[in-house]
Amino acid sequence: MSLTPIRWPAEALWQAVSPLLEGFTVEILPEVDSTNTELMRRARTGRCEPILLVTEHQTAGRGRLGRQWVSGIGDSLTFSLGLPMSPADWSGLSLAVGVSLAQSLQPQLPAAGEDRARLGLKWPNDLWLEGDRKLGGILIETASGVGPGGPSRYVVIGVGLNVRAPAGEGLSTTPAGLRDIDPALDAPTALGRIVPPLVQALLAFEQHGFAPVRARFAERDLLQGRIVNLSDGLSGLAQGVGPDGALRVQTPGGLRAVTSSDISVRPQAEPIS
Numbered sequence: 001m002s003l004t005p006i007r008w009p010a011e012a013l014w015q016a017v018s019p020l021l022e023g024f025t026v027e028i029l030p031e032v033d034s035t036n037t038e039l040m041r042r043a044r045t046g047r048c049e050p051i052l053l054v055t056e057h058q059t060a061g062r063g064r065l066g067r068q069w070v071s072g073i074g075d076s077l078t079f080s081l082g083l084p085m086s087p088a089d090w091s092g093l094s095l096a097v098g099v100s101l102a103q104s105l106q107p108q109l110p111a112a113g114e115d116r117a118r119l120g121l122k123w124p125n126d127l128w129l130e131g132d133r134k135l136g137g138i139l140i141e142t143a144s145g146v147g148p149g150g151p152s153r154y155v156v157i158g159v160g161l162n163v164r165a166p167a168g169e170g171l172s173t174t175p176a177g178l179r180d181i182d183p184a185l186d187a188p189t190a191l192g193r194i195v196p197p198l199v200q201a202l203l204a205f206e207q208h209g210f211a212p213v214r215a216r217f218a219e220r221d222l223l224q225g226r227i228v229n230l231s232d233g234l235s236g237l238a239q240g241v242g243p244d245g246a247l248r249v250q251t252p253g254g255l256r257a258v259t260s261s262d263i264s265v266r267p268q269a270e271p272i273s
């Protein structure tokens with residue numbers, strides 16, 4: 001682990017996670033271009049160790065579909081988890097990661113009428129607070145690698161979460177922050193809460209795939225019952241996800257299973273009652 005002084009209490013951060021992450025290296029960097037880029041770079045040189053890489057600041061953070069991921073110093077939680085994995089089926093992995101993150105950050109869904117926003121999931125990789133406020137996102141990449149049991153894929157799971165909602169000007173969506181869920185949540189606390197269950201969720205995914213997580217995704221599915229516009233020009237009514245993690249969209253041409261990672265899904269402004 002490197003312990004360079006940063007604005008976060010790095011020691012506290014390390015203590016929050018490392019005893020719970022047996023077999024993982026924990027590395028904390030004050031700055032890096034992107035935690036995903038860094039781990040993918042290392043994987044290409046054969047470094048395929050289980051690692052949690054956390055940084056306070058990314059200079060070239062990346063989102064899905066080649067988008068930029070910008071986060072303010074000290075105002076976000078930014079990390080990547082790298083590990084060898086060899087599930088029989090990869091489909092639904094980002095959904096399973098989302099479910100794990102959401103459960104860690106808001107274990108109890110708000111009851112009907114309760115004055116708390118539901119922490120939901122927007123297929124395929126976003127965490128949103130009800131009311132269409134983006135809290136964070138997940139970027140998963142893989143490289144060929146070598147695991148303890150022989151060749152496998154090395155998977156890099158990048159997570160970016162706002163701690164405080166950044167100023168909304170110029171952003172395509174209204175942001176939310178962890179403090180909107182719980183005013184006591186800061187980056188180290190959230191990291192300690194998120195990462196150990198995430199590792200367990202990944203081990204479970206490797207064994208059993210997405211199907212056992214599907215019902216929990218459905219509880220938090222923010223697109224369910226909404227009209228969505230797909231980036232390929234199609235629109236239709238979102239009807240949940242299948243056992244393989246594909247988004248089911250009822251279009252005028254029939255039920256369509258959306259699996260393509262290069263499709264972006266935008267809900268229309270109003271939910272369908």
Ligand SMILES: O=C(O)CCCC[C@@H]1SC[C@@H]2NC(=O)N[C@@H]21
Pocket residue numbers: 033034035036037058060061062063064065067069078079080125126136137138139157158159160161
């Ligand atoms: O919303 C998205 O499209 C996904 C955003 C993922 C951002 C995280 S921050 C840590 C990791 N490093 C990156 O460059 N991206 C991911």
